[in-house]
Amino acid sequence: MKIINLKTEINMDIVIDFDGTCVTHEFPKVGKDIGAVPVLKELIENGHRLILFTMRSDEDNGASDEFPNVHGGKYLTDAIKWFKRNNIELFGIQRNPTQTWTTSPKAYGQIYIDDAALGCPLIYDKKVSRNPFVDWVRIRKMLEYRGLLNKK
16 A cells, blocks of 8 residues: 655644543543644644544533543543643634534544554554553654654
């Protein structure tokens, strides 16, 4: 399989998940650092736009079987605050602001970074998190290979 170099004069809209992608899985809390911050900042410095697309919400939900002690909260707000604390500008939250041609709930982007995506490089380290999480060293190398980031 040949990898296509995406380097163009057009900057990419990059849709990014949060739990397991930017931080470890610790929902309802915000997880631990996994190395996403420098790569996300570099993507923005290279003119790309980040769109947060997460299952987190601020709706007052009742408890679920999986999270019996979770009753509503500002979980999406917590994720947004993480980006603000790390000085990472979001172009969109849960949607692409330029997406006017459809009412689909799927946020449009040229690239999706999500721990649940087939082929996304993951780290399996039970000492750090009960669930696998994105390997940002390998993600950065993939972005370099595709021409979206300069080689270090």
